[in-house]
Amino acid sequence: xxxxxxxxxxxxxxxxxxxxxxxxxxxxxxxxxxxxxxxxxxxxxxxxxxxxxxxxxxxxxxxxxxxxxxxxxxxxxxxxxxxxxxxxxxxxxxxxxxxxxxxxxxxxxxxxxxxxxxxxxxxxxxxxxxxxxxxxxxxxxxxxxxxxxxxxxxxxxxxxxxxxxxxxxxxxxxxxxxxxxxxxxxxxxxxxxxxxxxxxxxxxxxxxxxxxxxxxxxxxxxxxxxxxxxxxxxxxxxxxxxxxxxxxxxxxxxxxxxxxxxxxxxxxxxxxxxxxxxxxxxxxxxxxxxxxxxxxxxxxxxxxxxxxxxxxxxxxxxxxxxxxxxxxxxxxxxxxxxxxxxxxxxxxxxxxxxxxxxxxxxxxxxxxxxxxxxxxxxxxxxxxxxxxxxxxxxxxxxxxxxxxxxxxxxxxx
Amino acid sequence: xxxxxxxxxxxxxxxxxxxxxxxxxxxxxxxxxxxxxxxxxxxxxxxxxxxxxxxxxxxxxxxxxxxxxxxxxxxxxxxxxxxxxxxxxxxxxxxxxxxxxxxxxxxxxxxxxxxxxxxxxxxxxxxxxxxxxxxxxxxxxxxxxxxxxxxxxxxxxxxxxxxxxxxxxxxxxxxxxxxxxxxxxxxxxxxxxxxxxxxxxxxxxxxxxxxxxxxxxxxxxxxxxxxxxxxxxxxxxxxxxxxxxxxxxxxxxxxxxxxxxxxxxxxxxxxxxxxxxxxxxxxxxxxxxxxxxxxxxxxxxxxxxxxxxxxxxxxxxxxxxxxxxxxxxxxxxxxxxxxxxxxxxxxxxxxxxxxxxxxxxxxxxxxxxxxxxxxxxxxxxxxxxxxxxxxxxxxxxxxxxxxxxxxxxxxxx
Numbered sequence: 045x046x047x048x049x050x051x052x053x054x055x056x057x058x059x060x061x062x063x064x065x066x067x068x069x070x071x072x073x074x075x076x077x078x079x080x081x082x083x084x085x086x087x088x089x090x091x092x093x094x095x096x097x098x099x100x101x102x103x104x105x106x107x108x109x110x111x112x113x114x115x116x117x118x119x120x121x122x123x124x125x126x127x128x129x130x131x132x133x134x135x136x137x138x139x140x141x142x143x144x145x146x147x148x149x150x151x152x153x154x155x156x157x158x159x160x161x162x163x164x165x166x167x168x169x170x171x172x173x174x175x176x177x178x179x180x181x182x183x184x185x186x187x188x189x190x191x192x193x194x195x196x197x198x199x200x201x202x203x204x205x206x207x208x209x210x211x212x213x214x215x216x217x218x219x220x221x222x223x224x225x226x227x228x229x230x231x232x233x234x235x236x237x238x239x240x241x242x243x244x245x246x247x248x249x250x251x252x253x254x255x256x257x258x259x260x261x262x263x264x265x266x267x268x269x270x271x272x273x274x275x276x277x278x279x280x281x282x283x284x285x286x287x288x289x290x291x292x293x294x295x296x297x298x299x300x301x302x303x304x305x306x307x308x309x310x311x312x313x314x315x316x317x318x319x320x321x322x323x324x325x326x327x328x329x330x331x332x333x334x335x336x337x338x339x340x341x342x343x344x345x346x347x348x349x350x351x352x353x354x355x356x357x358x359x360x361x362x363x364x365x366x367x368x369x370x371x372x373x374x375x376x377x378x379x380x381x382x383x384x385x386x387x388x389x390x391x392x393x394x395x396x397x398x399x400x401x402x403x404x405x406x407x408x409x410x411x412x413x414x415x416x417x418x419x420x421x422x423x424x425x426x427x428x429x430x431x432x433x434x435x436x437x438x439x440x441x442x443x444x445x446x447x448x449x450x451x452x453x454x455x456x457x
Numbered sequence: 458x459x460x461x462x463x464x465x466x467x468x469x470x471x472x473x474x475x476x477x478x479x480x481x482x483x484x485x486x487x488x489x490x491x492x493x494x495x496x497x498x499x500x501x502x503x504x505x506x507x508x509x510x511x512x513x514x515x516x517x518x519x520x521x522x523x524x525x526x527x528x529x530x531x532x533x534x535x536x537x538x539x540x541x542x543x544x545x546x547x548x549x550x551x552x553x554x555x556x557x558x559x560x561x562x563x564x565x566x567x568x569x570x571x572x573x574x575x576x577x578x579x580x581x582x583x584x585x586x587x588x589x590x591x592x593x594x595x596x597x598x599x600x601x602x603x604x605x606x607x608x609x610x611x612x613x614x615x616x617x618x619x620x621x622x623x624x625x626x627x628x629x630x631x632x633x634x635x636x637x638x639x640x641x642x643x644x645x646x647x648x649x650x651x652x653x654x655x656x657x658x659x660x661x662x663x664x665x666x667x668x669x670x671x672x673x674x675x676x677x678x679x680x681x682x683x684x685x686x687x688x689x690x691x692x693x694x695x696x697x698x699x700x701x702x703x704x705x706x707x708x709x710x711x712x713x714x715x716x717x718x719x720x721x722x723x724x725x726x727x728x729x730x731x732x733x734x735x736x737x738x739x740x741x742x743x744x745x746x747x748x749x750x751x752x753x754x755x756x757x758x759x760x761x762x763x764x765x766x767x768x769x770x771x772x773x774x775x776x777x778x779x780x781x782x783x784x785x786x787x788x789x790x791x792x793x794x795x796x797x798x799x800x801x802x803x804x805x806x807x808x809x810x811x812x813x814x815x816x817x818x819x820x821x822x823x824x825x826x827x828x829x830x831x832x833x834x835x836x837x838x839x840x841x842x843x844x845x846x847x848x849x850x851x852x853x854x855x856x857x858x859x860x861x862x863x864x865x866x867x868x869x870x
Contacts, residue, residue: 057493059483060669063476066498070472080470082505083498084512085479092495099497099512223471233527234570256468257527257609265473320740320761326747327733327740330761334739337815337848339763345771346761348733348743354758354801388767402750430563434588435750437611 045078045216048100051085052093052112052121053195065110065200072204076213077220088112093124097190105188105216108208111195113178119160121192122181126165129183133163136170136179143177168192171207175199180207189215220273224284226264227301228294229448233257236264240290247283250276259437260444261303296451303447304332310454311342316391318450320346321359321384323371323397324414328443344390349380359383372397372409374426377417381424394418394450400438412438416446418453425453458491458629461513464498465506465525465534466608478523478613484669485617489626490634490682501525506537510603518601518629521621524608526591532573534605535594539578542596546576549583549592556590581605584620588612593620602628633686637697639677640714641707642861646670649677653703660696663689672850673857674716709864716860717745723867724755729804731863733759734772734797736784736810737827741856757803762793768810772796785810785822787839790830794837807831807863813851825851829859831866838866 049069055061063085070080081104086096093112100107112121126133140154140162147154164170164181171180171191176199183190191208193200228236233255237244244253250270256263266283268276288295297306311318320330330346333339347358352371355361361379369375380395398414405411412431417424427449431438462482468474476498483493494517499509506525513520525534539546553567553575560567577583577594584593584604589612596603604621606613641649646668657666663683669676679696681689701708710719724731733743743759746752760771765784768774774792782788793808811827818824825844830837840862844851 051496056480057483057496058487059480059485059493062480063496067469067472067475070470072472074471080472081500082509083464083470083476083496085496087494095515096495102508225473234568237570238568252467254467255527256473263473265468267471322740324747325744326752326756327735327743327759327761328747330740330763331738331744331852334741334761334763334813335849335852339739343739343763345763345767346740348740348747348759348761350743350747350753350756350758358758358800387771400747434611436748439744439748 045073045105045212046081046103047073047078047212048081048102048104048107049083050093050096050100050107050109051083051195052088052096052109053085054087056085056111057087065195065197068197068201069108069110069204072209073212074221074223076209077217078212079221088120090120090124093121094128097124097128101185101188101190106212107188107190109190109192110200113192113194119163122163122165125168125181125183125190125192129165129167129185131166134166136162136164139164139170139177139179142172142179146177171203173199173203174206175202182208182211219269219271220276221267221269222273222276222280224266224280225299226266226284226287226295227261227297227299227303228264228291229261229296229303229444229451230294231262231291233262236262236291236294240264240287243286243290248279251279251283260441260448293452296448302336303444303451304336307447307451307454308333308336308339308342310451311392314454314457316342316454318343319384319388319390319393321380321393321395322346322348323350323355323380323395324400325396325398325439325442325446326350326400328439329394329396329446332443332447344388347384347387355380355383358387360386370409372399372413372415374415374417374428377415377426378419378424381417381419385419385421392418392420392450392453394446396442396446398438398442400435400442401433402435414438414442414445416442416449418446418449420457425449458486458518458625459494459516460486460491460625461494461515461517461520462496463506463509463513463520463522464496464608465501465509465522466498467500469498469524470500478608478610481610481614482521482523482617485622486625488636488678489622490632491625491629501533503533503537506534507541510537510541514598514601514603519625520601520603522603522605523613526605526607532576535576535578538581538594538596538603538605542578542580542598544579547579549575549577552577552583552590552592555585555592559590584616586612586616587619588615595621595624632682632684633689634680634682635686635689635693636681637679637693638712639679639697639700639708640674640710640712640716641677641704642674642709642716642857642864643707644675644704646675649675649704649707653677653700656699656703661692664692664696673854673861706865709861715749716857716864717749720860720863720867721746721749721752721755723864724805727867727870729755729867731756732797732801732803732806734793734806734808735759735761736763736768736793736808737813738809738811738852738855738859739763739813741852742807742809742859745856745860757801760797760800768793768796771800773799783822785812785826785828787828787830787841790828790839791832791837794830794832798832798834805831805833805863805866807859809855809859811851811855813848813855814846815848827851827855827858829855829862831859831862833870838862 401411
């Protein structure tokens with residue numbers, strides 16, 4: 045089934061709120077054989093809603109409207125829908141009883157605005173909203189369906205889950221659709237595409253490949269649609285395995301995994317503890333690591349050694365190394381790993397020192413020159429990366445890159 | 458000027474990414490006298506883009522297109538635009554040179570995909586993208602304008618800020634508009650509104666007040682529009698002074714200041730050095746502090762004391778305090794400040810210990826209980842805050858709250 049989402053509300057257009065509803069609806073419908081073919085956002089305005097509805101109906105089986113239903117919205121959405129269907133507004137006693145019941149529970153009386161709120165287009169099938177006062181409305185329009193829901197996320201989600209999706213899947217039975225998402229780190233979008241191109245060229249026509257780049261990471265998404273749900277899932281499992289076999293060292297996870305979670309799981313599995321010694325990233329790496337719930341099981345702590353004095357005093361980096369090689373050098377990050385292993389008594393430690401910028405570079409070591417190291421008592425691996433001049437981006441990219449260095453180190457243990 | 462945003466990409470429709478670009482664009486244009494009249498999201502599909510473009514052009518002065526430009530997108534967007542304008546695609550040597558230069562810097566060669574990526578509709582004015590390989594494209598279409606930008610947020614933001622907004626405001630001149638943004642921390646939106654309500658009620662009709670809440674912070678934006686640019690600026694300066702005089706202790710800065718920059722400036726002005734001792738925030742506070750360019754002048758470093766062992770061994774927190782009061786207690790954060798001052802020899806130190814969640818709470822200390830302290834050799838100030846169950850939000854809110862604690866401590870020195 046093809047769905048068009050129509051969001052109503054000035055607050056989205058002026059950027060006061062981010063439309064997270066549409067992404068949630070997209071995910072839910074995809075998992076239920078639906079497909080969002082477009083999203084249209086309009087203001088709380090009679091004409092704009094009318095035009096938006098016309099556009100949304102063009103190629104879709106159903107239009108899902110969110111927003112424009114609150115008590116301060118002047119009921120423009122409902123009025124527009126009633127006019128669109130050429131029907132009158134009628135009073136819903138059952139909805140008014142519901143509102144009265146809720147307000148009684150909180151020891152409050154209803155206001156005239158609540159009574160006004162209970163007038164609905166006469167052809168609406170009301171969908172009971174257990175999370176709020178405005179019901180959902182279901183309209184049949186020839187072979188198409190129009191559904192209107194409040195924009196408040198938890199109310200919309202309740203209605204979608206318990207009322208709208210069950211009715212939609214019953215009304216529009218369509219070909220199942222399935223996805224697989226492969227998460228990679230360490231190569232850019234175009235290089236990954238080049239490496240797996242000869243494989244993806246052999247994929248059947250009903251399989252689409254998409255590359256979704258993020259900072260230092262690329263998600264590869266495989267999508268298939270077919271009548272036979274078991275067959276497309278078997279097919280996607282097979283194609284996913286084939287893709288991974290071409291770029292095994294780049295793949296860190298699947299679907300909604302995060303790199304910091306995966307590294308955490310690897311540490312738990314191998315019963316290893318971790319410490320950090322950060323200079324230019326200033327605590328960003330330890331922040332990434334500790335953003336994972338349960339990270340206290342393997343992350344003991346870290347030192348943010350921003351000044352050279354602290355590198356020497358806390359991490360025992362020899363003054364001679366700092367003088368001879370500089371703070372941004374392979375020798376320094378090696379000494380930082382040794383120093384923090386000794387100080388915090390963990391199994392593994394990781395260190396970073398670089399020039400985050402935008403100033404502080406030299407001809408020999410320009411802004412964006414970053415050294416990092418990971419090691420245990422037996423061995424230390426180092427890596428140098430060269431980034432741009434954007435400080436925040438450099439810090440974030442380096443954090444991801446260091447997580448990947450830890451991941452590779454544990455794999456090779 | 459009336460703007461319609463057209464976002465292109467399957468990833469938004471299937472809900473894999475949330476469209477944060479549109480909200481950002483909405484905010485920026487609002488601040489520059491623009492108005493988003495609609496947002497349309499379509500798939501990476503020739504026909505869908507064509508239809509979306511037609512809808513977007515209906516009532517707008519300009520259409521801003523985001524997404525659909527990456528090297529693996531098959532250039533559908535550019536092809537659709539070239540066909541729409543009935544022009545050929547031409548090779549941009551300057552863009553290819555730029556891509557080659559970037560890749561050389563990273564020690565890599567370009568691929569044939571990069572060369573293909575450099576074909577552009579012949580009528581496009583290329584907008585140089587310093588943050589990526591795909592340039593922005595500016596098209597004149599009668600009295601209307603169409604702009605195409607990559608969907609990657611930091612690339613889009615760069616292009617908007619440095620290329621698109623200046624050209625748009627030049628092309629579509631309207632009455633001068635002026636803004637003042639007052640940055641506050643420490644109170645919620647509704648409480649601030651209540652405190653300044655009797656003042657803002659006296660504001661002239663052409664002045665709008667908007668509250669833009671962020672995590673722990675609220676921006677108060679005053680906007681005025683009038684033919685007389687000097688008059689509205691004088692008026693806004695006066696009104697800004699009046700607002701600040703009602704809530705002086707909440708105001709940390711103006712316009713694009715950040716709290717971490719302001720704290721940094723205060724430290725530089727007073728010639729003070731700072732260290733951190735973090736438990737539950739895991740390095741997030743030191744990350745905030747070091748995200749400021751030049752922070753090495755005052756930030757010496759920190760200890761992420763995630764385990765109690767490190768609190769004791771590195772920060773000399775007495776075992777008796779941890780046993781008697783627990784790690785999340787006023788006594789512990791006091792001892793952490795004393796310990797890190799002693800260890801890293803700075804003028805001021807700040808410490809944090811709490812239960813970030815979502816698990817780990819008790820009846821007495823539920824998830825979201827956070828203690829923090831700031832001090833020097835003479836005095837220590839502490840604060841307790843009670844937050845919710847969202848781990849990432851708790852960490853971020855605590856970081857902001859700790860920065861504010863440092864700010865207040867320095868003010869009172």
